[in-house]
Amino acid sequence: MDQQGGRAALNTPVLILDLDALNSNIAAMAAFAETAGLALRPHSKTHKCPDIARLQIRAGAVGQCCAKLGEAEALAEAGVTKGLLITSPVVSVPAIARLVDLNAKAEGLMVVVDHPVNARALQAAAEVAGQTLDVLIDIDPGLHRTGVTSSEAAEALWREIAGSAALRFKGVQFYCGAQQHIPAFEDRRQAIVELAEQARRVIAALKEAGAEVSMVTGGGTGTHRIDVELGLFTELQVGSYIFMDRQYGECALAAEGGAALFETALMIDARVISANTPGLVTIDAGLKAFATEAGAPPILSGAPKGAQYRFMGDEHGAVIYKDAEPAPQLGDLVTLVAPHCDPTVNLYEAYHVVQGDVLRDIWPIAGRGRSQ
């Protein structure tokens, strides 16, 4: 659809994806994982987009992680069925029925489990459907979000799985979500190295009990350089590296002297719609255009140097600047960075994919709102 100057004619606010930066980020992480000898199963909760999943798989990824069953269904509906791993337990009766349906369509589907009651429910549903369902044990790194909290609990859960004819044990998941944004690299390394001991203990206990732990999946964009040093993981489930955002932009992703591998690929274009106050213009992007839990979106271009964004309600934001010539004018385009990429993406129907000012494509965010 290549449209010269097409970006400037888009209705705003609009979610912009820089194709060159995206491709560069995908290639850089693929090369990084290959060098480390680990498989790459990127997390689709970041992008929720079959087009991006296909680019990652083409670059060598073994599949896609999905935070929820609904995300996995959205990928499968678009034909992306390879190596799907659902990284949260699927627990409710209607959800387990959908899981079994998806397992019939998406070969090699995997789901994590963290409780024997859930394992029994999965076993019962898979058995009735005449299926084998692949499962991983989720290990809690101390966040108390999901996962088993002790070796004893892991072993009891494994025995439940091992005794379930319709379930096949694949390995474990260990994701340190709370540590991804520790600002200093060395602090982050120390936290992860300590937490990894818990995973090692659980894995040792499972092996001692007779389990074959063929997969250890986890890791994130904030810790990927640390994750590969642990000798723990067989694969990485990084997500945000494809876009980068304010949160990761403020973290040192490599040790001192290490090169930055990833660049900002995701932006929001907005426009000035009111300009009646000295030092302040209002743009058409507010609480419904950005995730709000990670601070204000940084301004990338289109406003005087040093200008700051401030939320001004559902549909508006202020761009506040010190006296500058030329002052922003009605209709001017202002480009901002997502404060937190995943929930920002979840507000939009599509990526507008650009190279510079040329609109190259529009990719539907098929998994938007698919949190069920």
Next chain:
Amino acid sequence: MDQQGGRAALNTPVLILDLDALNSNIAAMAAFAETAGLALRPHSKTHKCPDIARLQIRAGAVGQCCAKLGEAEALAEAGVTKGLLITSPVVSVPAIARLVDLNAKAEGLMVVVDHPVNARALQAAAEVAGQTLDVLIDIDPGLHRTGVTSSEAAEALWREIAGSAALRFKGVQFYCGAQQHIPAFEDRRQAIVELAEQARRVIAALKEAGAEVSMVTGGGTGTHRIDVELGLFTELQVGSYIFMDRQYGECALAAEGGAALFETALMIDARVISANTPGLVTIDAGLKAFATEAGAPPILSGAPKGAQYRFMGDEHGAVIYKDAEPAPQLGDLVTLVAPHCDPTVNLYEAYHVVQGDVLRDIWPIAGRGRSQ
């Protein structure tokens, strides 16, 4: 579609709308405005839903306010074209082209304007299309989001409009967004009464200049009892009263001794998906299930008394409770209130409309994501 027990079988997280509470809220505000002798043009930025717009209009509303052109287009596409008022300036070249298209379909469409440059652009586009476009002057109540900031600016803008053959001046808008959530009623009253002086000055100057100010639109759920006392408005553009949310639940909406007119109609049903930690279970609703800028969602039912919600990432939240029997179990349904209704609604595709446990209907949120 009446489904007995249908609510309990829904996939979660799911946006639940209590039909009886909604109807009661709609009727209460309609009666309130009628008693006050004011027209009611409810703000659709809250619900973004043609079905709810129709209920409001059937109860006497003269039309719908829309924060953005995209919201108005979504209503018009669904056949709701009566009395649409766009409450933010429409400024960019592509947006003005769409505005003219919509004006051809939605008779009586109105848009606010706050700058002569914008008035000239609207005039040019309407003239080319052979149309008359109805406009209101937006008055800044001091928030500096949109609006003219002085009587002189208002008068200059009115002269621009009066000299534009394709524009028809209808009146003014004055919306005190920053004052809606002042917790104490008397503090809120004092703030609004003081701010209203600015609107009175601007309106007097416009009349002095020769303008016919037939409409004065504004007001909100937080200030509606104050707004009607001012003798300023001809109509109210209240929005959140239909749902109520945590923010308005924490405000006294009436003076001491005044009766509460509105009840909580909007909820989110979620389910327990992990229960491995004493005093804490994890539910399947996180940053992608609730607006996050207005604090945590209060828990309405399904958890021990006094239990609190804490965000736990994109797709999860913790329900934290003191020792209680029975403890929440895997699969249990937990019902929560939206912290801030408008941006919470904007995360979902549809309302699941219930009476008690019976699923009555599913209403599409046609304006979801239509911030352009």
